[in-house]
Amino acid sequence: MAGLYFHIPFCKQACIYCDFHFSTSLKQADEMVDTIIMELLLRKDQVEEPIETIYFGGGTPSLLSHHQFQKILNTVRFNFLLSDLLELTVEVNPDDLSTEKLEELKTLGVNRLSIGVQSFFEEHLKWMGRAHTAHEAEECILLAQEVGFDNITIDLIYGIPIMSDEEWAQNVQKAIALGVPHISAYNLTVEEKTVLSYMVKKGMTQDVDDEQGERNFQYLKDQLLANDFIQYEISNFGKEGFFSKHNSSYWLGKKYLGIGPSAHSFDGKVRRWNVSNNSVYIRGLKSGAPSFEEEVLSPKDRVNEHLMIGLRNKWGCSWEYLNETGLDLTQLKTEVVSKINTGYLEKTAGGFKTTDQGLLFADAIAADLFLE
Ligand code: SF4
Numbered sequence: 039m040a041g042l043y044f045h046i047p048f049c050k051q052a053c054i055y056c057d058f059h060f061s062t063s064l065k066q067a068d069e070m071v072d073t074i075i076m077e078l079l080l081r082k083d084q085v086e087e088p089i090e091t092i093y094f095g096g097g098t099p100s101l102l103s104h105h106q107f108q109k110i111l112n113t114v115r116f117n118f119l120l121s122d123l124l125e126l127t128v129e130v131n132p133d134d135l136s137t138e139k140l141e142e143l144k145t146l147g148v149n150r151l152s153i154g155v156q157s158f159f160e161e162h163l164k165w166m167g168r169a170h171t172a173h174e175a176e177e178c179i180l181l182a183q184e185v186g187f188d189n190i191t192i193d194l195i196y197g198i199p200i201m202s203d204e205e206w207a208q209n210v211q212k213a214i215a216l217g218v219p220h221i222s223a224y225n226l227t228v229e230e231k232t233v234l235s236y237m238v239k240k241g242m243t244q245d246v247d248d249e250q251g252e253r254n255f256q257y258l259k260d261q262l263l264a265n266d267f268i269q270y271e272i273s274n275f276g277k278e279g280f281f282s283k284h285n286s287s288y289w290l291g292k293k294y295l296g297i298g299p300s301a302h303s304f305d306g307k308v309r310r311w312n313v314s315n316n317s318v319y320i321r322g323l324k325s326g327a328p329s330f331e332e333e334v335l336s337p338k339d340r341v342n343e344h345l346m347i348g349l350r351n352k353w354g355c356s357w358e359y360l361n362e363t364g365l366d367l368t369q370l371k372t373e374v375v376s377k378i379n380t381g382y383l384e385k386t387a388g389g390f391k392t393t394d395q396g397l398l399f400a401d402a403i404a405a406d407l408f409l410e
Contacts, residue, residue: 045298059300100134191220196254337363354391
């Protein structure tokens with residue numbers, strides 16, 4: 039089984055914290071769709087297995103027209119095995135969602151929406167540079183439910199310097215009350231070369247506060263667990279049957295083909311990533327010399343990557359997978375036992391995973407266990 043990812047590199051405006059690849063000029067949108075199709079056809083033989091999940095991320099995929107989506111999905115239908123397709127997700131922004139748009143997405147076979155809500159407060163949305171209003175954030179969820187989408191996830195951001203703990207609590211309660219079965223929540227981080235990083239350096243806004251982030255996260259976790267959500271990955275909470283199948287396949291080490299500028303692919307051993315520049319991406323494919331880099335994961339890389347990913351999710355790490363690398367893991371085994379004894383890790387049927395307590399320090403524990 040494999041996944042297909044499409045990176046749609048356009049946004050209406052730049053959010054101050056964002057370091058994803060996107061352009062705010064839509065001039066190249068048609069040419070980009072044609073080039074994405076070109077790349078898809080060029081690389082279709084790299085996936086022999088049936089496709090289980092398709093994911094449109096970005097950028098803002100909901101900026102694509104019905105016709106542009108149709109062109110890409112028709113190419114997928116003619117060239118890949120879709121008999122086992124379980125999930126077709128599109129990332130959407132609230133300001134792009136009308137009843138008509140939602141119905142179009144439904145007719146395309148989209149069965150999961152990932153809505154970039156971030157906050158239900160106007161003040162936060164303005165501060166973050168989001169293109170939607172607080173009213174749209176709420177309204178689009180109700181509209182999507184009316185149109186018949188039951189598999190909806192929303193993104194929320196916590197740790198925003200201008201957000202009080204009380205406002206965060208209201209965001210969480212509103213998400214629960216709206217009945218969405220999946221929530222991804224991210225701690226605001228100040229990434230290099232973003233407007234936010236400039237603002238912090240110039241003293242135009244307060245820096246993020248780790249303690250606020252921890253408090254907000256703890257509140258979120260307590261409330262969601264009390265409301266039948268399961269934390270199946272450090273930032274992802276879903277009700278039974280609503281975990282993201284596409285993202286879970288990344289965490290379970292399955293193969294995926296990533297199409298579009300900056301998209302990543304993984305075939306089990308080789309990781310490949312396309313150039314993060316729209317014009318260079320288009321030129322490369324048109325000239326027959328696609329611009330990408332790749333790296334063959336060494337056995338040590340595979341161990342470290344498995345630790346990094348596995349300790350952040352509920353499935354944990356598998357000794358069978360780690361042993362397949364053929365490396366001497368004696369030292370790792372000793373360290374895992376010691377972290378089990380201190381309560382940060384626990385045994386699973388075939389391996390180990392973080393405890394509730396350990397999950398809070400997943401990255402640090404993984405770093406401790408990494409092979410040098
Ligand atoms: S809409 Fe999403 S991808 Fe676009 S700038 Fe904002 S956070 Fe980044």
